[in-house]
Amino acid sequence: MSSKSVPPARSLSGTIVLTPDKSIAQRAAIFSLLHKGPSTIYNYSQAKDPQTTLQCVQNLGAKVEIEADKISIYGVGREGISALTDELDCGNSGTAMRLLSGLLTGAGLSIKLIGDHSLSRRTMTRIISPLEKMGAHILARNGVFAPLYISRENPLKALEFTLPIPSAQLKSCILLAGLFGEEESCVIETIPSRDHTERLLQLRVETNALGTRRIYSSKSDEIPAQNYRIPGDYSAAAFWLVAGSIVPNSAITLPNVGLNPTRIASLQILKEMGAQIGIIEDNSEFDEPVAELTVQTTELTGIDIPQEWIPNAIDELPILAVAMAFANGDSHIRGAAELRHKETDRIMAITKLLDAIGSSYVEYDDGLSIQGNPNLDFDCAQFESFHDHRIAMASAIAALQGNKLSSIKDAEATAVSYPEFWNHLNLLRH
Ligand code: S3P
Numbered sequence: 001m002s003s004k005s006v007p008p009a010r011s012l013s014g015t016i017v018l019t020p021d022k023s024i025a026q027r028a029a030i031f032s033l034l035h036k037g038p039s040t041i042y043n044y045s046q047a048k049d050p051q052t053t054l055q056c057v058q059n060l061g062a063k064v065e066i067e068a069d070k071i072s073i074y075g076v077g078r079e080g081i082s083a084l085t086d087e088l089d090c091g092n093s094g095t096a097m098r099l100l101s102g103l104l105t106g107a108g109l110s111i112k113l114i115g116d117h118s119l120s121r122r123t124m125t126r127i128i129s130p131l132e133k134m135g136a137h138i139l140a141r142n143g144v145f146a147p148l149y150i151s152r153e154n155p156l157k158a159l160e161f162t163l164p165i166p167s168a169q170l171k172s173c174i175l176l177a178g179l180f181g182e183e184e185s186c187v188i189e190t191i192p193s194r195d196h197t198e199r200l201l202q203l204r205v206e207t208n209a210l211g212t213r214r215i216y217s218s219k220s221d222e223i224p225a226q227n228y229r230i231p232g233d234y235s236a237a238a239f240w241l242v243a244g245s246i247v248p249n250s251a252i253t254l255p256n257v258g259l260n261p262t263r264i265a266s267l268q269i270l271k272e273m274g275a276q277i278g279i280i281e282d283n284s285e286f287d288e289p290v291a292e293l294t295v296q297t298t299e300l301t302g303i304d305i306p307q308e309w310i311p312n313a314i315d316e317l318p319i320l321a322v323a324m325a326f327a328n329g330d331s332h333i334r335g336a337a338e339l340r341h342k343e344t345d346r347i348m349a350i351t352k353l354l355d356a357i358g359s360s361y362v363e364y365d366d367g368l369s370i371q372g373n374p375n376l377d378f379d380c381a382q383f384e385s386f387h388d389h390r391i392a393m394a395s396a397i398a399a400l401q402g403n404k405l406s407s408i409k410d411a412e413a414t415a416v417s418y419p420e421f422w423n424h425l426n427l428l429r430h
Helices: 022-034 048-059 094-107 125-133 168-178 196-200 234-246 265-272 307-325 337-341 346-357 389-399 411-416 421-428
Strands: 003-006 013-015 036-042 063-067 070-076 087-089 111-114 137-141 145-151 160-162 185-189 204-207 213-217 251-258 276-281 290-296 329-333 360-364 367-372 382-384 406-409
Touching: 003 389, 003 411, 013 421, 022 036, 022 048, 022 070, 022 094, 022 168, 022 196, 048 063, 048 087, 048 094, 048 411, 094 111, 094 125, 094 145, 094 168, 125 137, 125 168, 168 185, 168 196, 168 213, 234 251, 234 265, 234 290, 234 307, 234 389, 234 421, 265 276, 265 307, 307 329, 307 337, 307 346, 307 367, 307 389, 337 346, 346 360, 346 367, 346 382, 346 389, 382 389, 389 406, 389 411, 389 421, 411 421
Parallel strands: 013 251, 087 111, 160 185, 382 406
Antiparallel strands: 003 406, 036 070, 063 070, 111 145, 137 145, 185 213, 204 213, 251 290, 276 290, 329 367, 360 367
């Protein structure tokens, strides 16, 4: 890994066709394996995480054919899954490891799941204890971390499980295991997390008057073929929404951005900060809500993010922290302790980013307060990505506001979710 130099930007303008949605792509691959027969997916992601997942599903028996922007995945169905390798390498992807752990528990395969340095340091306790209740035997390093050795000798038990944290990875893990059960399993969600799994698998969902959702899965659910076009990744769009707001004389257009309502709290946050974002809905080619987004330079004001918005903005908090550093007034991110369990401890990583640009902040266990300054002045900032794709990209956007060349250590981390990021930045520079 090496350092990348990032010069300041005088203006950003143009149209960017975003990288495909990582969360949807990974699910498309896993659910295609579970469907018996062909699935055709357009615009599958070239990013590392979705490619890792695609390799894993091939190692579980799926055949994959790639032709331009179309991939065909021939799934083997629930009964046909088999371990063609001794271990599955989930790379940097928490989504791959947690969803596949559920699937393997359901299928009753004995297999080892491994991950890279970062993934091997992220807690797996949240999935281990419910999966053990469903009958899995899971051996983990120190009882908590990957590698995970998963097996199941006893029959699968259905589980009614109330999510202790709003995690779509945990929810999807349990629902995937549940798909193999004679009796129905049910995940109860009081705070909404991203709902791609229940949408793409067309699972039964009941919502009560208080908004609590009960999502069911069992063997009798048919697994639909995954025939669709993957929209642009909103989490990638967020970097340009902030860049287009804070870099002078900017105007950026982002066609075909996925606007799943469980993903876009940061859009609301940026609007409340005063960002000038245009939204033109166009769902013609996609199954999920999709729109063209436009953004232009404007002065932002600080915000105290309502805590109930945090789960639906969790991946965007690093780039929102950059927006807050250049806004008028103070901003507060609280109730976001989950950030400490991402690809790196993102609260720590954000404080290092803010240190690099001379921004003032207070760090809490569960977030930060940031003292905004639209005239924040810095020269050669030295950023560190901590091998985290979102920290690398947030650093790059902050670097655009410097007076001189900045540098980002381990900037290649962007390829985990957005391999085209640096090219897109060059296309936008004017
Ligand atoms: C994801 C869910 C979120 C998110 C991650 C992708 C998914 O994690 O942070 O980038 O695809 O399900 P949690 O479910 O752990 O909150």
